[in-house]
Amino acid sequence: MTEAPLLELDGVSKRFGSIVVADSLSLSLGRADAVGIVGPNGAGKTSLFSLISGDLRPNAGDVRLDGRSITRLDPASRCRLGIARTYQVPRSFEHMTVFENVLVAVHRGAGLRGREAFGLAAQVLDETGLADTANERAGRLGLQQRKRLELARALGARPRLVLLDEVAAGLTDPEVEGLVQIVAGVRARGVAVVWVEHVVRALFGVVERLICLAAGKMIGDGEPRAVLASDAVRDVFLGTDYGEVAPG
Amino acid sequence: MSESTAPSVRVSRSRRSSIWMLVAGVVLLAALASLPYVVYANVTDLFVNFFILLTLGVTWNLLAGYAGLVSVGQQAYIGVGAYAVLVLAGDGMSPFLAIPLGALTAAIVSIPVSFIVLHLRGAYFAIATWVVAESFRLAVLRAPSLGGGTGATLYGLAGVDPAVREAFTYWAALAVAAATLIGCYVLLRTRFGLDLTAIRDNEVGARSVGVRIMQAKRIVYVVAAAGAGAAGALLIVSQLNVQAASIFSVQWSAYMIFVALIGGIGTVEGPILGTLAFFLLQQSLAERGAWYLIVVGAVAVLMAMFVPRGLWGLVGDRFRLRLFPTGYWVRPAR
Numbered sequence: 001m002t003e004a005p006l007l008e009l010d011g012v013s014k015r016f017g018s019i020v021v022a023d024s025l026s027l028s029l030g031r032a033d034a035v036g037i038v039g040p041n042g043a044g045k046t047s048l049f050s051l052i053s054g055d056l057r058p059n060a061g062d063v064r065l066d067g068r069s070i071t072r073l074d075p076a077s078r079c080r081l082g083i084a085r086t087y088q089v090p091r092s093f094e095h096m097t098v099f100e101n102v103l104v105a106v107h108r109g110a111g112l113r114g115r116e117a118f119g120l121a122a123q124v125l126d127e128t129g130l131a132d133t134a135n136e137r138a139g140r141l142g143l144q145q146r147k148r149l150e151l152a153r154a155l156g157a158r159p160r161l162v163l164l165d166e167v168a169a170g171l172t173d174p175e176v177e178g179l180v181q182i183v184a185g186v187r188a189r190g191v192a193v194v195w196v197e198h199v200v201r202a203l204f205g206v207v208e209r210l211i212c213l214a215a216g217k218m219i220g221d222g223e224p225r226a227v228l229a230s231d232a233v234r235d236v237f238l239g240t241d242y243g244e245v246a247p248g
Numbered sequence: 249m250s251e252s253t254a255p256s257v258r259v260s261r262s263r264r265s266s267i268w269m270l271v272a273g274v275v276l277l278a279a280l281a282s283l284p285y286v287v288y289a290n291v292t293d294l295f296v297n298f299f300i301l302l303t304l305g306v307t308w309n310l311l312a313g314y315a316g317l318v319s320v321g322q323q324a325y326i327g328v329g330a331y332a333v334l335v336l337a338g339d340g341m342s343p344f345l346a347i348p349l350g351a352l353t354a355a356i357v358s359i360p361v362s363f364i365v366l367h368l369r370g371a372y373f374a375i376a377t378w379v380v381a382e383s384f385r386l387a388v389l390r391a392p393s394l395g396g397g398t399g400a401t402l403y404g405l406a407g408v409d410p411a412v413r414e415a416f417t418y419w420a421a422l423a424v425a426a427a428t429l430i431g432c433y434v435l436l437r438t439r440f441g442l443d444l445t446a447i448r449d450n451e452v453g454a455r456s457v458g459v460r461i462m463q464a465k466r467i468v469y470v471v472a473a474a475g476a477g478a479a480g481a482l483l484i485v486s487q488l489n490v491q492a493a494s495i496f497s498v499q500w501s502a503y504m505i506f507v508a509l510i511g512g513i514g515t516v517e518g519p520i521l522g523t524l525a526f527f528l529l530q531q532s533l534a535e536r537g538a539w540y541l542i543v544v545g546a547v548a549v550l551m552a553m554f555v556p557r558g559l560w561g562l563v564g565d566r567f568r569l570r571l572f573p574t575g576y577w578v579r580p581a582r
Contacts, residue, residue: 091456092453099578104459108459
């Protein structure tokens with residue numbers, strides 16, 4: 001009678017030549033889970049997202065959504081099934097307005113049209129604090145708004161799982177704080193969140209589980225403070241002691 | 249965020265009312281349609297060429313400017329359209345009625361071809377489209393019933409008074425160009441058009457929010473083939489003959505690229521301005537022989553270097569002007 005987890009990775013591996021970005025990764029994610037992912041540069045964090053979103057196909061292993069294999073589906077189909085992602089380098093539609101950027105996601109990702117679509121797009125812009133820039137061209141936005149647009153576009157697809165790839169990178173402290181509140185709100189309405197972030201402080205505002213990756217392997221998974229305190233994780237982060245960054 | 253505070257917005261399709269544009273368009277169309285009653289055939293002839301180039305430019309812009317498919321092989325479908333009219337007229341059909349069928353034939357032929365070429369990217373795609381066009385040319389050369397290498401003459405218009413024939417050719421060309429332009433505009437205003445605009449700006453981003461890229465590209469490829477087919481059909485009707493070497497010439501692709509690039513790629517207005525610019529250049533340099541091509545080439549290079557967004561990029565951006573508004577404009581409900 002147990003329900004299948006929202007997302008499951010089963011022995012997923014991906015290598016480019018001799019470089020291994022995912023080494024037989026297995027993990028399971030429940031509905032409305034909030035998970036942070038940390039790891040040094042090149043640990044395979046973004047690759048993990050790409051394997052989940054379909055931008056990369058694994059060499060081995062299986063990715064399942066609701067117990068159904070989605071390994072062979074393309075990113076568009078996975079998005080329509082409820083997995084939306086953001087990109088570290090924003091992939092905004094530069095010459096389109098902020099509203100239109102989100103509307104594309106609402107049309108295809110969420111499958112809405114007409115007034116319903118306009119309504120959801122407006123709602124998402126409101127939620128992400130972009131309502132005032134609705135008619136602005138995406139190319140004219142500053143970094144903070146660009147990062148928010150990336151998030152807004154993912155939310156426009158009405159996802160059940162949203163993958164955030166360094167949406168807080170480069171933002172000032174108050175800006176990070178604003179973003180954390182938005183993500184916490186998204187999570188509170190039942191959307192599962194997986195968040196890759198170097199600004200660990202931001203993660204602590206939202207996640208209750210932390211995964212640490214290094215060289216394509218999972219070297220820590222559990223309660224955030226416990227994970228950061230573990231020896232394996234400390235070794236990897238020698239010199240950048242995340243324990244100190246963690247509040248409290 | 250609770251449901252009660254859900255924002256309500258009003259969304260319109262342009263910042264300003266575009267009624268005056270519609271009126272201007274209808275007036276312009278009516279004026280153009282009455283042209284054969286006022287001017288001589290040499291003028292309408294010029295317009296026929298203008299409409300053919302406009303049709304090619306608009307469809308190539310859809311391909312390259314929106315779907316990111318830089319084809320240098322649209323002449324494949326120009327040829328298919330022309331030869332389809334030749335064959336249908338040979339069977340006794342009126343060449344004018346065969347024009348839409350020429351477009352349809354090109355569209356049908358392009359479907360299986362799309363499954364081969366669309367799997368290639370960038371330069372590989374470009375070269376593949378050219379190879380397809382060359383293959384079509386070679387196939388025609390080996391088909392004596394199509395005139396082979398010596399070309400073929402279009403029959404079926406022999407008994408028609410030249411003045412009437414030329415007027416009808418003009419109207420057919422006007423109809424094709426208007427249908428292409430309006431069709432393109434309407435397409436770009438749909439949800440599918442918004443997808444295409446998103447693909448234009450960022451393909452990976454579009455894919456990630458659920459846009460089916462391959463399907464969108466295939467549709468555009470087929471639509472562009474239909475446009476090229478219609479242009480080819482018009483060419484044979486206006487010239488009354490067809491030659492494989494010239495109808496399948498890569499020169500057509502050069503013209504299309506020039507028109508879209510000069511005018512402003514990825515905009516509806518661009519190819520119109522580009523076609524106008526091309527004709528002005530052509531007319532003013534007509535007596536200077538080879539200089540004409542040199543100047544056209546130099547203009548294209550300079551524009552690509554210094555005005556990458558084309559003439560319409562200069563005008564439209566400065567005045568926030570859209571002759572063909574395809575976007576969405578949001579206002580708070582109250």
